[in-house]
Amino acid sequence: MAYDKELTAAIKAASLAARLCRKVQKGLVQSDVRSKSGRRHQSPVTVADYGSQALVSFVLQQEFPGEFSLIAEEDSNDLRKDGAGAIVERITELVNDFLTSDGSYNVTLSPEDVLKAIDSGKSEGGSQGRHWVLDPVDGTKGFVRGDQYAVALALLDRGKVVLGALACPNLPLTPTGVADPHCRKDEVGCLFFAEVGGGTYMQPLDGSSAVKVQVSGVENPEEASFFESYEAAHSMHDLSSLIAQKLGVKAAPIRMDSQVKYGALSRGDGSIYLRFPRDGYREKIWDHAAGSIVVTEAGGVVTDAEGNPLDFSRGRKSTEPVPTSSSTKNSSFNRCSYVQF
Ligand SMILES: Nc1ncnc2c1ncn2[C@@H]1O[C@H](COP(=O)(O)OS(=O)(=O)O)[C@@H](OP(=O)(O)O)[C@H]1O
Numbered sequence: 001m002a003y004d005k006e007l008t009a010a011i012k013a014a015s016l017a018a019r020l021c022r023k024v025q026k027g028l029v030q031s032d033v034r035s036k037s038g039r040r041h042q043s044p045v046t047v048a049d050y051g052s053q054a055l056v057s058f059v060l061q062q063e064f065p066g067e068f069s070l071i072a073e074e075d076s077n078d079l080r081k082d083g084a085g086a087i088v089e090r091i092t093e094l095v096n097d098f099l100t101s102d103g104s105y106n107v108t109l110s111p112e113d114v115l116k117a118i119d120s121g122k123s124e125g126g127s128q129g130r131h132w133v134l135d136p137v138d139g140t141k142g143f144v145r146g147d148q149y150a151v152a153l154a155l156l157d158r159g160k161v162v163l164g165a166l167a168c169p170n171l172p173l174t175p176t177g178v179a180d181p182h183c184r185k186d187e188v189g190c191l192f193f194a195e196v197g198g199g200t201y202m203q204p205l206d207g208s209s210a211v212k213v214q215v216s217g218v219e220n221p222e223e224a225s226f227f228e229s230y231e232a233a234h235s236m237h238d239l240s241s242l243i244a245q246k247l248g249v250k251a252a253p254i255r256m257d258s259q260v261k262y263g264a265l266s267r268g269d270g271s272i273y274l275r276f277p278r279d280g281y282r283e284k285i286w287d288h289a290a291g292s293i294v295v296t297e298a299g300g301v302v303t304d305a306e307g308n309p310l311d312f313s314r315g316r317k318s319t320e321p322v323p324t325s326s327s328t329k330n331s332s333f334n335r336c337s338y339v340q341f
């Protein structure tokens with residue numbers, strides 16, 4: 001396949017970053033969590049977000065020297081302020097631990113190397129050339145709560161998503177328990193990956209063999225279940241509930257953080273993903289790039305409310321907040337399930 005080398009690198013980078021995040025989430029302390037300064041939509045950021053971004057950025061630059069463009073969520077602005085020295089040290093230590101744990105990189109990064117790696121995610125993207133797209137921790141609120149989150153990495157080629165690697169460290173390997181995402185299972189940690197035209201695969205994060213996945217075959221909305229954001233601030237629950245009711249959906253919504261929803265959808269844990277951000281919010285491309293190809297390559301559909309595909313070619317953010325949709329192969333759902341993009 002055309003992007004095999006890139007996909008292998010993406011899987012390696014996302015897996016490594018997911019292991020770093022797992023370690024941080026297990027021992028999360030208050031000083032690991034920060035509030036981003038100067039943002040209209042306040043959101044937390046942790047040492048895991050920064051560490052994951054530095055790791056992925058470093059690994060991709062090692063694998064593809066010279067031809068590198070990355071659009072990623074975080075930057076080092078807050079880390080360069082007075083008083084941030086201790087947190088930068090902690091991130092550097094984490095990044096070095098996981099780089100050497102892999103065995104293929106015999107390097108020790110300095111704090112400045114780590115800050116530079118984080119800042120290499122400032123590309124503006126667009127419709128020309130190739131750009132990596134990274135959400136180093138998607139669902140940071142879920143991550144801090146001890147719930148679901150994802151490391152989401154995709155590659156754009158001339159404005160289209162051509163591959164995605166979506167690591168979901170807390171998603172159970174088997175669908176049981178998904179209806180109750182808080183239910184703790186022993187076997188958790190999935191990595192979904194997809195390359196355009198090649199289908200979607202899921203493997204345990206520990207690296208054993210991958211299986212092909214398919215979206216749900218449910219055709220009757222009465223038997224369908226739907227996903228939505230855990231955070232009411234991120235998606236209007238009242239509106240999705242109304243739409244679900246109109247569709248005839250009987251099941252209660254499955255509320256889950258992050259692009260784990262796309263991963264769960266791709267293996268048929270549910271049939272629909274509804275997303276309606278509140279007024280004026282513009283979606284970021286890293287919140288949908290990896291998840292959308294994971295769903296489409298598994299036979300699903302991800303479109304806006306008018307049936308148009310999501311447009312990843314316009315830079316870091318979507319354009320106007322137009323309602324958009326995602327879901328299974330069943331066309332009657334496709335007209336009725338929305339993500340706002
Ligand atoms: N106000 C508002 N409206 C809509 N979306 C927002 C908003 N604020 C943040 N975000 C983005 O939502 C990302 C988290 O994904 P979800 O909304 O799917 O998950 S959650 O259940 O709400 O946690 C989250 O991603 P991370 O920042 O990577 O966690 C944000 O990019």
Ligand SMILES: [Mg+2]
Pocket residue numbers: 043044073140
């Ligand atoms: Mg964030």
Ligand SMILES: [Mg+2]
Pocket residue numbers: 135137138139286287
């Ligand atoms: Mg995100």
Ligand SMILES: [Mg+2]
Pocket residue numbers: 049073135136137138139140
């Ligand atoms: Mg994030």
